[in-house]
Amino acid sequence: MTTATLPGTLSLGLSRGATELREFFRQKENLIFTISLPALLMLLLGTVYVKEAAAAQMFAASMIGAGIISTSFVGLGMSVVADREDGTLKRLRGTPMPFTSYFIGKIVLVFVSSLFEAVLLLAVGVLRFDLELPTSAEKWLTFAWVFTLGVIACSLIGVALSSIAKSTRNAAGVLNLPYIVLQFLSGVFIMQTALPESLRTAGSLFPLKWVCQGFRSVFALNDDYAVMEAAGSWELGKVALVLGAWTIVGLVLVGRTFRWSNTSR
Amino acid sequence: MNAIRVRGLKKAYKDHQAVAGVDLDVARGEVFAVLGPNGAGKTTSVEILEGHRDRDAGEVSVLGADPAKAGREWRAKLGIVLQSATDAANLTVREAVHHYAKYYADPRDPEEVIDLVGLTEKAKSRGGTLSGGQRRRLDVALGIIGRPELMFLDEPTTGFDPEARRQFWSLIKRLAAEGTTILLTTHYLDEAEALADRVAVLAGGRVVAEGTPQTLGGRAHADATVRWLSDRGHQEIRTAEPTKTIAELSRHGELAELTVTRPSLEDVYLELIA
Incomplete structure (x- = not known):
């Protein structure tokens, strides 16, 4: 028999992403909750808390950080659980599509939806709070790598945790609880310097704090604001290191815990 | 070489022995039905053959490979029709079929497949809006898009109305006529009788009978029952030689309401699984 070669992993991954x-943009609940929630929170909380320009910059930066973690960690985790529940994963497993392509598709999904979300949030920031966007290429480069690394690390952890959840109903709890707690520990709503030492250390173990810190370095009016960070500097090297480490941890966890169905084995 | 060869297959869940030593042989090009009540081990066995589930013991060869170890090339030769999937709810039929076609080296033409399963009019409808029967036909479309050598159909017509079942059967017959090997599980006996070249009855995790639908459980050799109506009421004789019996009886004249019956597949089946 002829053995025509099967399509490549990357091209299949991109096709899955598309x-x-x-599917994502056809579901209204995704547009409302996932894409607009951070912008809405920015609008609400910003109106209460933001009294000066510098605060708007910092708050917007943290909200983008929190937003991409909501799409990657929570949103992606939920979507994998849903794929397990509705038979998507079972069907895919019966096809010659490699698992890596499935995952590439998910990363594409998270990347694009996070980007939409960030743009919407920045638009609200600019229109409502006179947010100033960075003008130097260097800042945007930092934005790009923090964004990319944050999305990948948090996506992997979200997929890994999705294996714990048995149903979409219970996934909402499994995924949202750590996310909400981390928002408080990572300087999104409360500055980390205002937290007791133990909580600050706990927050520093997870990616959210580092993603937010990276974004604050991008949106701060000038680098003097770094003194407001827990360490007194932006620590960009450490941001890369921690997010890189979580990417590796995430890969290992996904490899070990991923389940194609709720009943297999 | 057989498409499927299974020897001594076992699988337990906690304390429950779901599959307790199954042997199966399915020849290439054959339509093979696995019958059995709920909990007989049908789905577990099939999922092991599909590579979706681990086994505890036994030898399994599907298209010459061990499903627990086989890779992409092997999966490209299978077509799996899922039992209760609700995926692709936000994709149209056309989008879903075109998308799944991309996974294979030599897929069928997606538009032809949509036509073949009778969903041309629904090509622009989203998966989530299809009726039960249409939804299963989409599952079949996604199962055959890769030109499979072997197809697995797990209770494909559960919940169908009679007309949809007939349409579905003719589709399966068509695929079988093209040379596709088909393994189907069902608990509808008429379905097995209409489609299968051979059937196996599974009960309590074991094969309790195997054969053609016509000979299963010694059906062809079983005693026939001759029934007629005499002035003393309904009469009935079980005999191995019904022709002779009738010849003797009819010497006295015409027999009212005469029938000769052998056990139906259902009679045999119910006896086997009892």
Whole structure:
């Protein structure tokens, strides 16, 4: 028999990404909750808390950080649980599509939806709070790598944790609880310097704090604001290191815990 | 070489022995039905053959490979029709079929497949809006898009109305006529009788009978029952030689309401699983 070669992993991954996006944007609840929630929170909380320009910059930066973690960690985790529940994963497992392509598709989904979310949030910031966007290429480069690394690390952890959840109903709890707690420990709503030492250390173990810190370095009016960070500097090297480490931890966890279905084995 | 060869297959869940030593042989090009009540081990066995589930013991060869170890090339030769999937709810039929076609080296033409399963009019409808029967036909479309050598159908017509079942059967017959090997599980006996070349009855995790639908459980050789109506009421004789019996009886004249019956597949089946 002829053995025509099967399509490549990357091209299949991108094709999955396109299909995932198509499905994602057709669901109104995704547009409301995932894409607009951070912008809405920014609007509400910002109106209460933001009294000066510098605060708007810092708050917007932290909200983008929290937002991409909501799409990657919570949103992606939920979507994997849903794929397990509705038979998507079972069907895919019966096809010659490699698992890596499935995952590439999910990363594409998270990347694009996070980008939409960040743009919406920045638009609210600019229109409502006179947010100033960075003008130097260097800042945007930092934005790009923090964004990318944050999305990948948090996506992997979200997928790994999705294996704990048995149903979409219970996934909402499994995924949202750590996310909400981390928002308080990571300087999104409360500055980390205002937290007791133990909580600050706890927050520093997880990616959210580092993603937010990276974004604050991008949106701060000038680098003097770094003194407001827990360490008194932006620590960009450490941001890369921690997010890189979580990416590796995430890969190992996904490899070990990923389940194609709720009943397999 | 057989498409499927299974020897001594076992699988337990905690204390429950779901599959307790199953042997199966399915020839290439054959339509093979696995019958059995709920909990007989049908789905578990099939999922092991599909590579979706680990086994505890036994030898399994599907298209020459061990499903627990086989890779992409092997999966490309399978077509799996899922039992209760609700995926692709936000994709149209056309989008879903075109997308899944991309996974294979030599897929069928997606538009032809949509036509073949009778969903041309629904090509622009989203998966989530299809009726039960249409939804299963989409599952079949996604199962056959890769031109499979072997198809697995797990209770494919559960919940179908009679017309949809007939349409579905003719689709399966068509695929079988093209040479596709088909393994189907069902608890509808008429379905097995209409489609299968051979059937195996599974009960309590074991194969309790195997054969063609016509000979299963010694059906062809079983005693026939001759029934007629005499002036003393309904009469009934079980005999191995019904022709002779009738010849003797009819010497006295015409027999009212005469029938000769052998056990139906259902009679045999119910006896086997009892």
